[in-house]
Amino acid sequence: MTTTVAPYRSEQPVGRDGFAQLLRAEFTKFRTVRAWVITLGVAGALIVVLAWVTSPHTGVCVVGPKSPPICSTPSAPSVPVGPGGEAVVDTFSFLRQPMIGNGSLTVEVTSLTGAIAAGNGVNLGPDGQVPNPTHPGVVPWAKAGLIITQSTAQGSPYTAVMVTPGHGVRMQYDYTDDVAGLPGTVTQSSPRWLRLTRVGDVITGYDSLDGTQWTKIGTAHLTGLPDVIQAGLFVTSPEDNAGTNDSSASLATATFGRVHLVGDPQNSGWSGQVVSANHESYFTLPTGRNWFKQSDGTFTVTGSGDIAPQVSGGALQGMGETTSLLASGTFGLIPVIVLATLFITSEFRRRVIRTTLTASPRRGRVLAAKAVVIGSVTFVAACLATAIAEAISRHVLPANGNYVFPLSTLAEIRVILGTGLLFAFAAIGILGLATVLRRTAGAVAAGIVLFVLPFILGANASSPAPDWLMRIFPTAAFAVQGTLPRFAQVTNAYTMNNGYYPLGPWVGLAVLCAWTAVALGAAMWSIRRRDV
């Protein structure tokens, strides 16, 4: 007689084989290796500390013969803010009359010439003459024309039509908006006629070659415009920099024909005013009436300055925040690269990968779970650290005498979340690279070289410009931290050193995504095809 013994069956319920379980397993691996959690903490600490250290100090130190150096911190320059909350330049020569209610303003511009200084901020002579050394010349974005502005306070809402030497007739309003009109330059034989009309909050700009055939350029809506506004002629001329950081003050002089103003019943006459924020990049015009002449109903007006968005570069460097976030982010990546590499290579080295793949034979899913876990933890850590770093640098930079460009909350959130995504994609990419290489040392070195070397090569003054490196290397993703917009109507050195990335924020991040996708794809192929 035989008895059959039932084979042993565990009392434990059969575990489920879902992706959630895999995620939990991978997260447990991460959480329970103390060195890895510490490494992530080091990354966060590096981001915060380096952001503080690299927030530049512009103080001036005087070293005495026997005393310790006495340092003084200049206060951050004050820059007017436009109606949209953006930093603006609002410096021009204004010949104005009040306009009450609806009205229109028409003028003929017959010439626009100028002079460029050899240095910055040269004073105009008391007789209104341009002092030496200057040479004749006019910058492409010198402006002369009509303007309707809410008031002469800095940063007021306005609409203007103007002639420019290099960009034809333009209609510009509220500092950032720019619409093209008739092309070509103004000469005595080929003048331009300009007209602005106000109907309620709507201001329309027109241009014409002969004063009879008018073409509409565009309309601007200045909401909440008061009944009495200032209207008149303006001339201004931005610094001459040819897209570099070497700039010289410039001066423009325009000749206007008879001005036709409808809307000033009192006919209070023209009064001249230099609207200025004492900008050191421009000529200082005398407060007298020397900068404009009226003869026989025509006007000759001289001006220096600009009515435009403020950009970073030349006299006003606003790249502090970008630089400190870039520096801290780059070095915060080093521990993340180490961590992401070890997250997979330590399994290979200790042969734990065999256990992992026995428990979950679908290898692609294991790699996916690892990618999700390492991506998530680095995302959270980087977001937190960047939020702190950003708050610190926005506090430290002005205290150190640096100007910080105003930043909308939305842009601030984009910088923080974008940096988090940058770290997550970088970690996932390195995870992929390490899965293919299976070598800790090689993966870590390759990762660091990819992310750090572009800056080092770019920093080397004898190397070519780092622009192309910042387009094709994974470091392109740091563009997500860029907050300074470029303006076609402002000539400036839009370079990395001034805080302008060569790519847009999301395009830059997409470059990193492409690298990550390639690395992860190769890793998927590698982990499926190769024995462990």
Added chain:
Amino acid sequence: MPEALHAEWAKLRTLASTYWLLLAVAVCTVGVGTAVVAASSYQTGSHQDTPKLSLTGMDLGQAVVAVLAVLVISNEYSTGTMSVTLTAMPRRLVVLAAKAITLTGLVAAAGVIAVGGSLLAGRIILASKGFTVAHGYALLSLGHGPMLRAAIGPVLYLVLIALLSLGVATALRESATSIGVILGLLYLFPFLAQVVSDPAWHRHLEQIGPMTAGLAIQATTNLQSLPISPWAGLGVLAIWAGVALVAGGILLRVRDA
């Protein structure tokens, strides 16, 4: 000691990765250097230090040297060979010295090829980029003093980077952490110097950074404007390497393997 040297030489010689890494040192250095030289052009008014320009590839080549040096010791820890090594040769400092000497020999050999190749590429290409005698640029040749220094010094630089890396890796044991620390240390200073606007701080950072000070050895012209003189800069790197080796040696001596 000769036995220890023989043993370490045998370990390095029989690893395929050693040769790949040595090849990578030469290829990365010469490759990047050639690319940078090929992308440059003579501009009136600006002065280029042509040997320094030709040696730009060392920025990358040194990373490979660091990997090689780290693996010399961390591979033994990760595979458990370290216990065997120390059982066979209980005098631990002798083991470290033997590793340092074999590493020095290999990196020096690779360095000669890397630096020589970069300068040769510079010599061939630079003339066609407008860096000619007519513009005040002599052909790169070992004939004059500063040029000879810019040829020998960079080889010594790579050797010192290897020794620094060996010291750090001996102290930290783990290859990933060691490479992270070494490359972070090397690249942090030029990076910080770039973003710190205070000129005094900028200069100090360049004087104490192992990479920024050490690479002063590449310079041949305009030495007064350097933050540190070429040989003194290499000395700074030697101090870093010495401190790392001593720290590594002490830890190797007092810790359980």
